[in-house]
Every structure is written in C-alpha cells, then in structure tokens.
Amino acid sequence: MPRLPDLPTRRPGGGAVQVIAITGGKGGTGKTTVAVNLATALAQAGRRVLLLDGDLGLANVDVLLGLAPTHTLEQVVSGAVRLEEIIQHTPEGVSVVPAASGVARMARLKPAEHAAIVRGFAALPGDYETLIVDTATGIGESVLSFCQAAQQLLLVLRNEPASLTDAYALIKVLSREHQLRSFRVLVNMARSGADACQLFQRLQRVTDRYLEVRLEYAGEIPDDSDVASAVRSQRTVLGAYPGSPAARAYRRLAQDALGWPLPALPSGRLEFFFERLLARPAARLQVVQ
Ligand SMILES: Nc1ncnc2c1ncn2[C@@H]1O[C@H](COP(=O)(O)OP(=O)(O)OP(=O)(O)O)[C@@H](O)[C@H]1O
Ligand SMILES: [Mg+2]
Numbered sequence: 001m002p003r004l005p006d007l008p009t010r011r012p013g014g015g016a017v018q019v020i021a022i023t024g025g026k027g028g029t030g031k032t033t034v035a036v037n038l039a040t041a042l043a044q045a046g047r048r049v050l051l052l053d054g055d056l057g058l059a060n061v062d063v064l065l066g067l068a069p070t071h072t073l074e075q076v077v078s079g080a081v082r083l084e085e086i087i088q089h090t091p092e093g094v095s096v097v098p099a100a101s102g103v104a105r106m107a108r109l110k111p112a113e114h115a116a117i118v119r120g121f122a123a124l125p126g127d128y129e130t131l132i133v134d135t136a137t138g139i140g141e142s143v144l145s146f147c148q149a150a151q152q153l154l155l156v157l158r159n160e161p162a163s164l165t166d167a168y169a170l171i172k173v174l175s176r177e178h179q180l181r182s183f184r185v186l187v188n189m190a191r192s193g194a195d196a197c198q199l200f201q202r203l204q205r206v207t208d209r210y211l212e213v214r215l216e217y218a219g220e221i222p223d224d225s226d227v228a229s230a231v232r233s234q235r236t237v238l239g240a241y242p243g244s245p246a247a248r249a250y251r252r253l254a255q256d257a258l259g260w261p262l263p264a265l266p267s268g269r270l271e272f273f274f275e276r277l278l279a280r281p282a283a284r285l286q287v288v289q
Contacts, residue, residue: 016268018130018260021054021150025166027137029158030188032060033227033237035134036094037246038154040236041254042130043093050087050128050270052097054146055136062098065090066234069098076120077113083120092239095126114278122271130257131270139170148178149276151263154218155185159199168206175213183213184260186253187220196220218256221249 022035032055039051053061062069071086088096109117133150135143147153153174157167167185174180185203187196200217207213221227224246230237238247262268 016263016265017128017270017273018152018257018262019133019150019268019273020130020152020154020257020260021133021135021146022154022156023135023143023147023170024156024158024163025137025139025168025170026158026160026163029156029163030221030227031137031156032064032134033231034154034156034186034188034221035132036061036064037236037238037250038253038257039094039130039132040090040092040238041250042132042257043090044238044251045254045258047130047254047258048095048126048128049093049130049132050095050097050126052131052133054133054142061096061134062088064231064234065094065096065236067096067098069096072098073117077109077117079116083117083124087124087126090236090239092236095128109278117278118271118274121274122269124270128270129262131273139173143170144174144178145277147174147180149273151268152260153180153183155183156188157185157199157203158189159187159191159195164199164203167203171207171213171215172211175211181213182216184216184218186218189223190220191223193220219249219253221246221253 022031022038024031035051039049043049051061055061067088067090069086069088071081073086075081076083076086086098088098090096133146135146155167155170157163171183185200187199190196197217200215204215207215222245224237224244226241226244227237227246230240233240237244238250241247266272
C-alpha cells in the first residue's frame with residue numbers, strides 16, 4: 001500500500017508562485033542552460049526558486065548541475081519516499097525536482113496517486129516564489145501540457161533558420177489549440193544585441209501577420225565559450241564564470257524576471273500548477289520510456 005503524504009498544511013505566507021516554462025521548439029537552442037542559469041540568477045537575487053526537470057528524455061538538468069539524484073518523482077508516486085526527500089539543492093541555492101522518469105509515470109496516475117502528488121507540492125516546505133520548468137524539444141503533448149499549466153512562457157530562440165520556424169510552429173499550436181496569447185522571447189547564443197533584436201523582429205513579423213499573439217522581447221544571452229566550459233564541468237556559468245558576458249546577461253534577465261507579474265489569484269499556488277498539469281485528459285503527458 002503506497003504511503004501517501006500527510007494532509008496539506010498551508011505554508012505560512014505561502015502564496016502565489018511565478019511559474020516560468022522554458023521552451024523553444026527546436027533542439028539545442030539552450031533551453032536547459034537557460035533554465036538552470038536563470039534559476040541560479042534568481043536565487044542569487046534572493047528569490048526562493050524550485051527547478052523542475054520536465055524533459056522526459058534525458059535528465060538534463062541533473063547533468064548540467066552535476067547532481068546525482070538517488071530518487072525521482074517516480075518513487076514519490078509509488079510512496080517509497082516523500083517529495084521533500086527527492087529535492088536536491090545546488091551550491092547557489094536552487095532546489096531541484098529530479099523528475100524525468102517520474103513525469104512520464106505521472107501520465108498514468110490513479111486518482112489517489114495524483115492527489116498525493118498535488119498534496120505533496122501543497123505541503124512542500126520552502127515557501128517557493130518561482131518555479132522554473134525546463135521542457136523537452138518539440139511540440140509533443142508533454143511540452144504543451146507544461147506550457148499550458150505555467151503562466152509565463154520563455155521561448156528560447158537561436159539564430160538559425162530551423163529555430164525560427166520551430167518557434168513559430170510552437171507558438172501557432174499553443175495559441176490556436178491551447179489559447180495561449182502571450183510569449184516572452186529570449187535570444188540565446190547571440191552574436192550581438194542588434195543581431196538578436198533583428199531575429200526577434202523577424203519572428204514577430206510572422207506572428208503579427210498570421211497569429212493573434214503578443215510577443216515580448218526578453219533580451220539576449222551572448223554566444224560565450226564560458227557557457228560551454230561551464231556545461232562541460234557540470235556547473236552553471238554564474239557559479240563557474242561569474243564575470244563572463246553570459247553570466248552578466250543572466251543577471252540582467254533575472255532582474256527583469258523579478259518584475260514580471262506574479263499571479264494574483266489563488267490558482268497561482270504551486271499545487272495548482274500540478275493540478276492543471278495532471279488534470280486535463282486532453283493534455284495528458286506523452287509516455288516516453
Ligand atoms: N550562451 C551560450 N553560448 C555558447 N554556447 C551555449 C550557450 N547556451 C548554450 N550553449 C551550448 O549549447 C548546448 C546545448 O544547450 P542545451 O542543452 O541547454 O540546449 P537544449 O535546448 O536544452 O537542448 P535539448 O533540445 O537537447 O534539450 C550546451 O551544451 C552549451 O554548450
Ligand atoms: Mg534541454
């Protein structure tokens with residue numbers, strides 16, 4: 001008989017959580033790098049940040065952060081461990097939910113297990129203010145589910161033709177089929193500010209013409225060899241190379257993100273993100289194993 005988490009205890013002062021899904025359509029645009037570095041920059045700015053690995057394929061977040069989780073959400077679902085026991089903490093103060101295989105399993109939860117996960121997040125200590133979700137490549141059901149459950153989307157674009165067309169395809173399906181209207185766009189591996197801005201404008205021209213969406217430019221992260229070096233040593237660029245151009249750009253992005261609006265409604269609480277993620281039959285997570 002699975003051990004279910006205790007009944008929720010409302011966190012004192014536990015309020016709305018800013019949920020940011022990092023997405024991008026195309027593979028290799030830097031989604032996971034952006035997720036871990038934005039999470040780190042926000043934590044360094046004083047935010048209490050939880051990072052969820054939503055990539056059902058490889059557990060990229062763990063790899064990039066040099067973490068070696070012993071459990072994932074899978075064991076929480078089966079009742080073997082409690083949610084807080086699986087959470088890992090980075091030296092820079094980010095809490096990480098190593099979720100990869102567990103998220104796939106979450107597609108087939110029985111109602112009691114589903115309720116247990118949602119209660120687990122409701123009762124989670126830590127009083128998190130921001131949840132960052134790293135999503136997989138493409139426009140599979142899992143990506144769409146995460147984007148729909150989050151309130152804010154940060155689309156990572158890169159200067160290459162396939163990145164533009166894939167980003168457009170993702171925005172199209174999210175707006176037409178899932179009624180999402182507002183997207184923030186970050187240009188990664190930018191050669192210059194002007195180049196990045198032009199890329200954003202190219203995307204905006206097509207979305208303005210064919211879709212009813214609002215794109216907001218979230219700035220750029222420069223192409224910086226220190227990012228690749230940090231990835232190789234399984235560290236964040238903020239931790240390994242705090243003076244690098246990319247680290248400075250991430251700190252700027254985090255300062256902006258601190259000003260992005262927080263949800264005012266009770267539905268903005270952490271557990272409701274998971275409720276939305278797991279509830280809708282139409283948005284069931286694709287099982288990848
Ligand atoms: N600002 C940058 N400058 C230089 N290289 C970068 C930068 N950001 C990311 N990279 C490189 O791009 C590689 C791919 O990044 P990452 O794994 O974050 O992409 P992804 O979009 O998550 O890929 P996937 O689709 O496989 O999940 C990283 O290993 C890193 O070396
Ligand atoms: Mg990734």
